[in-house]
Amino acid sequence: MIREDPLVDGEERVLMGFLRIRSWRLVALALVTFTTLVGTPGVGSAHQGSSQGTTLPGFASVAQVLTSVRAATRETHFPPSITPSFSVLESGAAFGDQSLVHSACRQPIAPRWSSIAHCTFGDTSARTTVALVGDSRARMYLDAMNTLGKLEHFRVVYLALSACPTALGDFATNLGVPVATPWALCNTFHTFTLHAVNRLRPTLTLVMSDNEIWLTKPFHQAAPAEVVTDMEKYYNGFSDKQRTLVFVNYPQPGEVHTPDLCLSKLPSNIQQCSFVPSAKVTANDTAQRTAAQRARVGIVDERAWYCASTCPAIVHGTVVYTPDSYHTTYAYTMYLLGALWARIAPYLR
Template identity: 25%
Template sequence: MLTTTESRSDASLPARASGPVSHRPGSFRGDIEGLRAVAVLLVLLGHAGVPRLPGGFVGVDVFFVISGFLITGLLLQEHDRRGRISLTGFYARRAKRLLPAAATVLLATLALTWFFLPRTRWSATAWDVVASAGYAMNWRMAAESLDYATVGQAPSILQHFWSLAVEEQFYLVWPLVMILLGWVARRLRRGRDGLLLLGLGSIALPSFGWALATSPTDPSAYYVTTTRLWELAVGAAVAVAAARPRGVPRAVAATLAWAGLVAIGASAALIDTPSGFPGYAALGPTLGAAAVVGLGSVAGRAGPALLLGLPPLRAVGTISYSLYLWHWPLLIAARAYLGDLDVGPALAVVGASFLPAVLTYRYVENPLRRSAALSRRPFAALRLGVACTVGAVLSGLLFQLLVVPGTPATVGSAVPLRAPADPAAPAPSSSWGAAALGSSPRDSPAGVPVDRVDSITPDPLRVGSDVPAAYQRCIVDQATATAKRCVFGDPSGRTTVALVGDSHAYHWLPALDPAAKRNHWRIVLYAKATCPFVEATVIFAGRPYETCTRWNASVRAALRGPDRPDLLLTSNAGYLVVENGRPATTTMGLSPKLRQTWRGMVDAGVPVVVLRDGPHHERNIAECVAENRKRLTRCASPRARLASGGGPAQEQAAEGLAGVHLIDLTDAICPADRCAPVIGGVLVYSDDNHVSATYMATMEPRLEAALRPLVPAR
């Protein structure tokens, strides 16, 4: 994204209004520079939370088109001038243009992380630096978007590098394809441009088809290269088509180009969620940008160049690459240090990012881009790029190894839940975790928040590895619609209990599994990330969650089949549901749908037990504890002010419903008027809404006592 100003030579002048195409030697398109400014400003304002621009992220799509157009135009220009394309020269230009600025920001981001981000994010940031330096951040983001444990977590301080990764992966391949198609054209004595357009079509059509197929249901589709290639290919196709004689009347070109600019703005104003991108909704900004860059030179001053060529916009477009690199790390650091920012303060931070952007452009980008020595010696430019990449990777690794304290080797590694995760912590006892509360949690002094405790297990820096991998691999991601069945407890037990729901059902497993082993219950788990067990369509990321609806149907069929359980155990967080084709206004709309679902299971001969959802905090408790080990009361939230998650809807749905029982163990999770972050030496929450696996394991006796009378004996 925002990858190049190489489309002009330093001595060139702007092309005349009706002048030649953009890849003509010496040509410069001021309107494209201004379009860069529009794109980056949309991204910045969208990230700052400006209410009227919820779809500011479409600036990324605009950048992909601009990049495909300019880079392909440069390669065509070189081929026309020299009869060949130099891969060494191409990659050398990109190395000196992109990598030094990127490495500068990556190193600065490590410093921002050290000073401003909670320690719980240090390890992830270090790996993000490695992935970003290697231009693989989009695949890392895609993997994390499917990991239920990362849902609701603070965004990565380097999240924006995903789009740069997509571009560079495209440009590892596209110049090679151009060279191959040029060779084929010479052998067949056919026109080069026709073959290039055919090649681009063979890239764009499958990519767009894949985007349409996956983006409505798969959150990783937003980041992966395969769903984004078509946008770059559209820009490249415009560059190839621009080499042909133009027959579009100027008035028509101006009308279409202005319509393209309006389409970009309308997309930013009307699209309110990235869910479903880059599918049909991405056509607006993509084709809009294609119209502006493809027809702008024909339209001349009658087209968007009248606006986009203004000096202020061109100035912003000039520094757009550095501006894009800097704004997001500064915004995330400010939010981590100051808390959630209103639009005004967020805009101030975004405005402040212009200063390092200008400095980076002036003292890093420009000197290297214009270096005569590096231009004469492309291998020297390549060595510079390798040095920047290796230096950034090593910095991330050294930060991980030397700075990040107590970081586990992998997230999701098995941790014994009936013993402390920290070997230095005391062994389990009657005062361990929820056991410290005794028989009357609301009256127990162990539940009152204190500033200091002797030890905290799991360590908040390692809370991500607090759940055994055997549990984690059984919860299916957002893209999966088929029920996955895992067995716990006593596999040969005669009594079968089905645990069904989202991660708020799943997080009871550390307490249920050992209780089931002792009572010879067979536990069958069906769990899907951010998907409650309900016969309705819920809303996720602003859109109907269709894979959740299909997963629910699959689970209901399994529960009513030959392996019908003796008891259904379920829980869930709060969700909006679709009512009469529109999202409900509150999570209480979930209540009648839950009631309907549970009644259906009871009618099928399966009694239902609902585990009431616990309170949701306003902050990430593990992060707060990591930063306030000697002032833990700062992390104690007033019980009366906490969001109640799915609890109220569950209570209302279960009231008076025969065959349905509600178990409420909230008092053992938040026993006092202010919820203690650590009870009995155990960290209670792993984030702002999930109980930590270790603390849940200490809930085993309470869950067993409440559940045993309700489990049918066989």
């Protein structure tokens, strides 16, 4: 368990190794920079947002999202127009990370305090802080969280490394295609994020991550039992589990289907582009949920935001998945903004 006590002995050496700073004078300078740009760690205040309760004016409610998803599983005709368009999907601009692309937050985030200071979004002057932790699943929600933070007056501290799921294990390098070489950055990154979150003490921590883990010693894809073990170890590292929410049950189509490719063929019945998650995806989703339950952190089940009897490719005129079939489009994360707010608002009141 990572502690919040003043750093002593081994803990001091670990943090110093992450920071790569050789004197306490430079540590102080780094923390001053972090405090100036991100705010004082551990300082919170009553959330002052624009919404009433858990309803976000101008955005679909949870009930409306669920109704739209159910309706989408019965729709057969292509809608008159879709968002994003095929041209936007093809250009790669449908991913919800433009606030990151146009920021000073360097990618990948180096495991040191000074790098975190530049990775702050939403209402950066707010005293309420939400830590967004994970891999590219966190990145795909960043623009939506940036918008939500500005609307509801909380800042978002972004701590994510693409292709590096939130687990503690001996990760294999995965920069699109996993290889047997140990991935040093991934192996240290999430340990650092635990230190960072526990020092920052945010009002709420959101963990959004894939559960497909590639390990070395030997090189292999983790079985569900290993997913449980390694993810549980990570979740147990958070000092405030009551204010940690893990997002689970994302219906990744990539194992069995490519919805956007199907849509591009303009099928006469768009239900041909719907899918049901594979047995492998379901097994890993169950493992991730089990890990969260064992660690006694909060859980947000995403499945109903995407699927009913099947998982449609278009909901409410919005294309749900990016062309890689592993992520959600920015447009659909924005459609989910009200549902997302309904889940996190109680923790920010």
